[in-house]
Amino acid sequence: MGQIGSYIRRKEDSPKQSENNDSRRRIVRPRENNLSSFGIHELLSSRIPDAFLVHETKSSKYVDEDGDVANEFYLEENEGSHRILRKTTRNIRPQRAERYLIPRLHPDVPIVIIQIEK
Incomplete structure (x- = not known):
């Protein structure tokens, strides 16, 4: 409650902050798309046959x-x-039908995904 009003009042009360706005620049780092950087499409297409994937x-x-x-x-x-x-x-x-952005595994895939050895 009152967050926006408090923010505006604080900004008006302290002109020093607005004058030094150039000195306090935000560092903006480009955020990569996780799918493109990981290459999930290439990984799925190279390792798992297309018959085991659901696209829509x-x-x-x-x-x-x-x-x-x-x-x-x-x-x-x-x-x-x-x-x-x-x-x-x-x-x-x-x-x-809706198309998936990332292909999913078919629920009846006869593949061992994770094997834990004891």
Whole structure:
């Protein structure tokens, strides 16, 4: 509570900080994308056959006639003096398959991933 107001008040009360803004520059280091630096695509394609990888999945979302996307759609109906939400399945269609950014292992892959020796 009051965090933004306190920050603005502190900034106005101390003009020395704003004058020395050039001397206190932030060090910004470029952040590499973990996927590209690690090379997960090359690793998966070189070590695991493509038949064991899943590249896309069926979406759990639906699209209505207006183009809205959601997991479920409800209609608001008046019953007497109060309103009720009822789940609808009319005029909605499943969204197309979603593509994974990183391929996943198929759940039925017959490969030992980690072997612990005792």
